[in-house]
Amino acid sequence: MPKISERAIEMPSSPIRKLVPLANAAKERGIKVYHLNIGQPDLASPGKGLEALKNIDRRVLEYSPSQGFKSYREKLVKYYESYNIHLSADDIIITTGGSEAVLFAFLSCLNPGDEIIIPEPSYANYIAFAISAGAKIRSIATTIEEGFSLPKVEKFEELINERTRAIMICNPNNPTGYLYTRREMNQIRDLVKKYDLYLFSDEVYREFIYTGSPYISACHLEGIEDNVVLIDSVSKRYSECGIRIGALITKNTEIRKAVMKFCQARLSPPLIGQIVAEASMEEPEDYSREVYDEYVERRKCLIDGLNRIPGCYSPIPMGAFYTVAKLPVDDAEKFCAWCLTDFNYEGETLMMAPAAGFYTTPGAGKNQVRIAYVLKKSDLERALFVLKKALEAYPGRVMD
Structure with missing residues (x-):
């Protein structure tokens, strides 16, 4: 059988999507998954755009x-x-x-x-x-x-x-x-x-x-x-x-x-x-202003909540809707996978993107995750609570 290309072998898996099969399996077991792994906003698209699509x-x-x-x-x-x-x-x-x-x-x-x-x-x-x-x-x-x-x-x-x-x-x-x-x-x-x-x-x-x-x-x-x-x-x-x-x-x-x-x-x-x-582009300016204000609130909710969890640290992001956070774990990729395969709290868990996939330097970002604050505040608050419980239960927890 012919071999695939060297380029294909070198191509990395997406840190944002590579754990999707584990998340899907968790959902099939009836577990609710809070998706903090991907920059997919949950806010409505502009009405003018949706109207154009329908017509x-x-x-x-x-x-x-x-x-x-x-x-x-x-x-x-x-x-x-x-x-x-x-x-x-x-x-x-x-x-x-x-x-x-x-x-x-x-x-x-x-x-x-x-x-x-x-x-x-x-x-x-x-x-x-x-x-x-x-x-x-x-x-x-x-x-x-x-x-x-x-x-x-x-x-x-x-x-x-x-x-x-x-x-x-x-x-x-x-x-x-x-x-x-x-x-x-x-x-x-x-x-x-x-x-x-x-x-x-x-x-x-x-x-x-x-x-x-x-x-x-x-x-x-x-x-x-x-x-x-x-x-x-x-x-x-x-x-x-x-x-x-x-x-x-x-x-x-x-x-x-x-x-x-x-x-x-x-x-x-x-x-x-x-x-x-x-x-x-014809949408009134109110749309952009409301979206912006919502992300301001979500950012505060996430960063304040993260930095209150023992052992966690995130600098304050100045733009976009992501942050890279340090967690008290031995290996963030193992932890993110474990959250989907071995852990749930009251039928809920969360999905994050291991930050090592955003580095090319070997070993960099090993205890970091990227989190997208694209969920409504009530979901972010619950996801943070579930994260706290996951860190308390994780066997590879590391404290300074």
């Missing part, structure tokens, strides 16, 4: 343009303008989710063997997309003790060599919720300019910044306009993960021409998804 009047569900509908891209220009990001519709390419935008950026800008510097922990699928493109991730460590802030510029320069092609950031960050400061963004800008690197910037959580600090987009950085590729998606801001609509944005004409070749090869982004996303 599609096409007789043929046709291919859309490979770059995406121009009417949608023109509306996005106005949306980005509200964040002081000045674009034309031609700077925007609609993709099948933000995931495809990352993959196409890597495929268009990187050669096999090229290296990308990414602060860790980082969104796990970046690793998968780098493997798909034949590129290598060089991780620069951030620590939970320092709130996941960026290290000094010298640490970056230690990793830069003749194969270094890009830096990638997620801002606000998934999985940590960290928000990069103006100083940190300027530091990255100077590195990109000095070494003529690409800057891939995933900014899908810009709506969710809780500190009053300014949102500094990669597109705000002067002097590196042609080096920047911005990644975006409607999945989080509209609670529309399933329509799979993202965007790749760049001022660099050559990158756009290259990306369009991959876009044409996959034919078109989702037709129905674009219809829903474009309609969602």
